[in-house]
Amino acid sequence: MTRSVIDPITRIEGHLRVEMEVENGVVADAWVSGGCFRGMELVVQNRTPEDAAQIVERICGVCPVSHAHASSIAGDKAYGITISNNARIIRNLLEGAQFLHSHILWLYNLAALDYVNPLNALQANVDNAYAVALENGLALHSDLNQLYDKLGAFAANGQLSIFSGNWFDADNGEAYKLTPELDLILTSHYLEALKMQARASEMAALLGGKMPHVMTSIPGGNMWVPTESKLDDLLAMAIEVRDWVNDTVLADTVALAGPYAEALTFGKGCGRYIAWGVFEGNGWPYGDNYIEQMKNRYLPMGVLDENFGVTDVEESKIQEYMGHSWYKGDDTYTSPYFTT
Known part of the structure; x- marks a missing residue:
């Protein structure tokens, strides 16, 4: 029996340490611990509530707005403030932009490659992939022929980066359940999601001054001043993200749920x-x-x-x-x- 330690695991939010005992190529026992102490509560001691709303955002680069608003609402309560209706709406818009970003980021850019194998997409028949997309109501925003050629050039280059180390070909890829055609379609959506989560971040940056770690929400309300031009920009970006989500996300989730039905019971x-x-x-x-x-x-x-x-x-x-x-x-x- 051999014992292995992976520390840190940084792909997830918050570093983990994993210890494993491996026997005959199978994990016999494992221990997982989250030992990263940052002490944000200690950092904000003896600071003003306005400072606290800015500091606690640093807990996370994905969901900083929620931490800013939790702190701001605590400040509202402590001061006995009822914020204006405009401030409520602006906070909600800012929270909503992060909400969109966080969900797209999680489903696609953080989790999708646990279910989608881009290298297996090279086994796809592109014409069949278009037929599969139409049959299953899957969005077709990208040129699948062009993507297929790019994936082929990428694989031929031999510098697979995150796709190396047996991640996608361990056990001959048996852990992956999708057909090559579905892998090709969903890889295209994975790449589109990079742009869409960035667009949602732009919305948050417009409302918050920057993203991550917005600057406009404080105890007492929000400092953002809306103008017709800013609202037009915000609406255009919101419509773009909404249309992509409506076209793509639900159908993709259904497409994944069938082959990976057993995963619904995990964790x-x-x-x-x-x-x-x-x-x-x-x-x-x-x-x-x-x-x-x-x-x-x-x-x-x-x-x-x-x-x-x-x-x-x-x-x-x-x-x-x-x-x-x-x-x-x-x-x-x-x-x-x-x-x-």
């Missing part, structure tokens, strides 16, 4: 997922009860269960456990909330 844990909601609705903040405010968001807070039912979040039951961490503290389940 689900207990099958219950908490969401705190997003996009404040008209009339926000709906009074003093913040839980009720979150229930009235456009996408409301709640618990999604294994049967796709939605129930209320019971905050009092949320616990954290440090028994398998390197933090100091009791080896018991405790509430993550504290007051000073």
Whole structure:
């Protein structure tokens, strides 16, 4: 038996350390730990709430807007501020731009190559690929013949970069389930997604001053000043992304779901997922009860269960456990909330 360590794994958000025991070419046991401590809570101590909204964004380069808005809303509550309706709308637009970017980035640029094999696309019959796309309602925005030639030149060059190291040809590619034609079609969408997530980032940059790590949302509202020209630009980009999403994403998801049906059971844990909601609705903040405010968001807070039912979040039951961490503290389940 051999023991291997991969540290760090940086393809995901937040570095991981993986230790494996391998016997006869099969992983017999494995241990995964997330040991990257950044201490953002410590960084914002003794800083103003305005500073905090800027600092906590650095938690993530994909979803900085959500962290900025969580901090800004906490500042609103602390100061007793009810932001203007225009500020609410601008925050929602900014959050929405990041929402689009994050979902496109996740489905395509972070996850798609776990299911789509671009090298296998070289086995495709391009004419058949067009027929498969039409038969399955898959979008055709790209020239598949041109893409096929580019993939062939790329593979012939021999410098496969991320496609090397047996990633796509391990076990003769048996882990991949798609036909060559589907691989070719979805590879084209993967490349289109690079442009679409960038366009969504441009929307966020227009509203936030830059992206990632926007600068306009602070406790008390938002500093962005809309003009007719800016709104025209924002609308044009939003329509472009919306049309691509409507044409592409749902059909691609269905195309992947069939061959990879078993993956729907992976990593689900207990099958219950908490969401705190997003996009404040008209009339926000709906009074003093913040839980009720979150229930009235456009996408409301709640618990999604294994049967796709939605129930209320019971905050009092949320616990954290440090028994398998390197933090100091009791080896018991405790509430993550504290007051000073």
